[in-house]
Amino acid sequence: MIALVDCNSFFCSCERLFRPDLKNKPVVVLSNNDGCIISRTQEAKQLGLKMGGPYFEIKSFCRKYDVHVFSSNFSLYTNISDRVMSTLEKFSSLVEIYSVDEAFLDLSTCQNDLKVMGKKIKQTIDQEIGIPVGVGIAKTKALAKVANYLAKKSDEVVVLDNEEVVNDALKLVPIEDLWGVGRQNQIKMKALGIMTAYDFKNYDNEKHIQSVFTKTGLQLKKELEGISCFSLSKATPKKKSILSSRSFGQVVTSKEELKKSIAYHISLAAQSLRKQNSLCSQLYIFLRTSYYGKTEFHSKTTQINFSVPVDDTLFLIEQGMKAVDKIYQQNILYKKAGVGLEKIVDNDSYQLGLFDRPNNERKTLMNLMDQINNREGKFTLKSMACGVDNSLWKMKQDFKSPRYTTSWNDLYKLK
DNA sequence: TCTGGGGTCCTAGGACCC
């Protein structure tokens, strides 16, 4: 059996940890740039605030109903997430961290009653970390997701441990709420008369499912039948692509400013590439305007391939600057820029060209830079291409809480 | 004024091979 443990309103719950006065009050957390809502407490949901809703539209509403608003504080959230995950490891030797606020636990060797086990997990996380979680337990990942979905509604631990219980549960899940069914597929499902997860499980034409919803769709159906198709894995696999991008706090038109932001993103992405001991053979960059602007949407992407894979920030920046020259256009109101590193390979086994020699000096320099930046903080040592003043494209964060758990300067102060 | 960021997987179709 597999448990899915998922933190309730995770980002909001993290904020509440250090603001106990916000208990039972509506709280929301905004995306980067204070753009839109990405986490809501139950109270905020009840007020009708929507996930993904733009903040500027609900600003006065929040003031009126005393909704507490936070900018996102990811260093806090990832730190709390790490604590939750390591606590979960006490309950199973196989914990798959599925996202910042969710994990699958293998409970196949669990001797106790599963419901009791689920309650124990809830209590422990609440007591040791202070974050409320929901627990759903079932035979496959997809069914554990269903169990968790129902657990959230009742605040009980839900265990789906026999056919009848599973069927009853699946009838309660509208097809659009099923894990793996998104905006497009729910339309197709409904056209086939599939309105609930139960209908999907019992749809009897597998070939048709495969052709309409691809291999993944068929796997999902089998998972609902109790046949495991998505296995649990502990190891966090290396990333196959690494992205860094950000919307600007304001519109940017200057090529020099765009170059600085691209250099900045390349620095971040390359550092994360080196962290997982990888190299990349492709760099792509993009510049685009706002989706919502008055002028027509404009977006340009370009990519550069390297015959020998690299992880050298300075080399990548050099290439990135050329790429900006290629796609930049004057009089465009740029609102977002970003880079991606692709075709990622391990740095201990890759193909050199016949006449290529690794640049060991650069390697030493990158190592040193990473060491210093890990110790002293990001961008302590950086390429001057990133510039010294990024106020023009810096993001907006008007409601950011202190980094209580990751910065000495932000430590919680007691009288 | 103002709408996020970072990922994975799958498939069709093009390019190529003999």
Next chain:
DNA sequence: TCTGGGGTCCTAGGACCC
């Protein structure tokens, strides 16, 4: 009159997730 058959590899784009 009339022009084969069987493959592999790669990529862009679309779907999904949080």
